[in-house]
Amino acid sequence: xxxxxxxxxxxxxxxxxxxxxxxxPGNKTEQYKNFAIKPLLAKEYAFKEAKQVEPKEGSxxxxxxxxxxxxxxxVKISFExxxxxxxxxYDALYFMSxxxxxxxxxxxxxxxxxxxxxxxxxxxxxxxxxxxxxTTPPNGRVEIxxxxxxxxxxxxxxxxxxxxEVARDATLRWVRHENAEIDNAVVIGSHRYNVAKQGxxxxxxxxxxxxxxxxxxxxDLDNYAWTDAQHLLLATKEARRGNVVHINxxxxxxxxxxxxxxxxxxxxxGIFDGKIMVGHxxxxxxxxQNSKAILLGEHAHMYxxxxxxxxxxxxxxxxxxxxxxLEEETLFYLRSRGVALDDAxxxxxxxxxxxxxETLGEGEAFDKxxxxxxxxxxx
Amino acid sequence: MHAKIGDKEILKGLDLELQxxxxxxxxxxxxxGKSTLSKAIVGHYDVEVTQGEIIYKGKNLLEMEPEERALExxxxxxxxxxxxxxxxxxxxxxxxxxxxxxxxxxxxxxxxEFLKLMRKHIEQLGMKPDMISRALNDGFSGGEKxxxxxxxxxxxxxxxxxxDEIDSGLDIDALKSVSEGINRMKNxxxxxxxxxxxxxxxxxxxxxxxxxLQDGKIVKTGGPELVKILEAEGYQAVQKDL
Numbered sequence: 001x002x003x004x005x006x007x008x009x010x011x012x013x014x015x016x017x018x019x020x021x022x023x024x025p026g027n028k029t030e031q032y033k034n035f036a037i038k039p040l041l042a043k044e045y046a047f048k049e050a051k052q053v054e055p056k057e058g059s060x061x062x063x064x065x066x067x068x069x070x071x072x073x074x075v076k077i078s079f080e081x082x083x084x085x086x087x088x089x090y091d092a093l094y095f096m097s098x099x100x101x102x103x104x105x106x107x108x109x110x111x112x113x114x115x116x117x118x119x120x121x122x123x124x125x126x127x128x129x130x131x132x133x134x135t136t137p138p139n140g141r142v143e144i145x146x147x148x149x150x151x152x153x154x155x156x157x158x159x160x161x162x163x164x165e166v167a168r169d170a171t172l173r174w175v176r177h178e179n180a181e182i183d184n185a186v187v188i189g190s191h192r193y194n195v196a197k198q199g200x201x202x203x204x205x206x207x208x209x210x211x212x213x214x215x216x217x218x219x220d221l222d223n224y225a226w227t228d229a230q231h232l233l234l235a236t237k238e239a240r241r242g243n244v245v246h247i248n249x250x251x252x253x254x255x256x257x258x259x260x261x262x263x264x265x266x267x268x269x270g271i272f273d274g275k276i277m278v279g280h281x282x283x284x285x286x287x288x289q290n291s292k293a294i295l296l297g298e299h300a301h302m303y304x305x306x307x308x309x310x311x312x313x314x315x316x317x318x319x320x321x322x323x324x325x326l327e328e329e330t331l332f333y334l335r336s337r338g339v340a341l342d343d344a345x346x347x348x349x350x351x352x353x354x355x356x357x358e359t360l361g362e363g364e365a366f367d368k369x370x371x372x373x374x375x376x377x378x379x
Numbered sequence: 380m381h382a383k384i385g386d387k388e389i390l391k392g393l394d395l396e397l398q399x400x401x402x403x404x405x406x407x408x409x410x411x412g413k414s415t416l417s418k419a420i421v422g423h424y425d426v427e428v429t430q431g432e433i434i435y436k437g438k439n440l441l442e443m444e445p446e447e448r449a450l451e452x453x454x455x456x457x458x459x460x461x462x463x464x465x466x467x468x469x470x471x472x473x474x475x476x477x478x479x480x481x482x483x484x485x486x487x488x489x490x491x492e493f494l495k496l497m498r499k500h501i502e503q504l505g506m507k508p509d510m511i512s513r514a515l516n517d518g519f520s521g522g523e524k525x526x527x528x529x530x531x532x533x534x535x536x537x538x539x540x541x542x543d544e545i546d547s548g549l550d551i552d553a554l555k556s557v558s559e560g561i562n563r564m565k566n567x568x569x570x571x572x573x574x575x576x577x578x579x580x581x582x583x584x585x586x587x588x589x590x591x592l593q594d595g596k597i598v599k600t601g602g603p604e605l606v607k608i609l610e611a612e613g614y615q616a617v618q619k620d621l
Binding site: 332 | 421422423424444445446448449450454455457460461463464465466471472474475478479482514531535
């Protein structure tokens, strides 16, 4: 990666210190060891800081090559240079993306708003680094649909992330939909969601296609806060994609339901590294985690690492993980009624995926994600 | 025909001819090879036919994939139908029907027509209306699964119907409605192969031929009277005759 010059003052900043403590991720870094991060970071990228302009009014937030070019009426955009990042984050690239972003793009969203955020990368062989910050109003509900248009970004690296603050009694529904249409673009997202008392984060990620992508999450739950985190991955060709998720129950009565499903075709590799930590203070917590993967390709791989780390006795918790192929008996049953083998496979894969897609409820997002899933399946 | 499952030979020179439009019953002790025979006919991956052929409409079924056999009109009602969460019962069955229609160059039944057809058969079988929206066999009771097999049979209208222990685990009401479904399918053209341990279903569907299968071979063939002999004297009566 191209050298970035630091002043002495910068180097003393807590984010630099933390980055230096964690070190640049390599092949032995736990959360990156199945992602082949080393060659990505060793590569030369052109890099320049994004210069923000006054965005024009539009129907959604559009961030093009790191610059906010469009924004709807119900979102107030500002740029914050002294953003207080989470110094406890476990991921070095969380700090690196903060360090490389001159300012954080702050999105102030009206209560009960539904907002679409589109990341658009149209330049090749460049490094794009920026951060978003979203705060929900107390008692409000905000829905975000995040999409990516990176088909013109060959050999580019998007290093970005979200810092979201979910206020007391508020709900944030975050749907991240990545439909990777090219093989050589890379997205690394390092996020932090902080959920205040009785707040909720519904995180639903839908990641389809080839190429490289890894999202790393840290979700902190306060008293009675809860999260319902779901990930659906359909990886094709030589894709290497997945999610690393740390959910921390920090206070009593926190609740988390964490479910990951992956379908891996061809020579694709899927990654699910999930950890729910229930702290000493987090009595009466409820934590459920499950990961399921179907290997469709003979050379497909799934790295699944579901973990519970528990420091209290008074809780309900469970976790599980399965990796396998489509069941022969089930396929046979469908075939015995005249359904062709390929159609039977598709029927079973869709059923597996629909369990998560259907949680979106009927609407535009459901239709789009459902259609993209089918299109990616047939690539 | 000879067939094995794994290394074990189960069918050891079985010879059987099914008459068009007739009801054939196969009875036999546990492990005689009844289910292996039904699996061999529909092309189940467990069964390897090592010798012989199964001729249907002039073609050897053993050279066809399971779905091709189904499209040509062969239907097996499974002893233990699998549960498939996430696959909607109506969606699956319409796909199967449309595949068959396409195979025979017929106009495909559209969604509205299909729902009407499914509702009619559900009502006839005394099934709950939510069978349309539920996932295929998922969480179904034993009786519901068996009725669902009959529902599929009635909608797909096959020509050779194999019923593998369709009567097992059914209470008297379920047995009656399943039998009525089977009787509705009788048209003098369709052939039935009924595999059963018990004679009670034969009070409702009257067989033309009864075959006794023992140690992988048909050892005796007769009419319905054979069932009465078996009931009175058990399989030992057949042994004595051999």
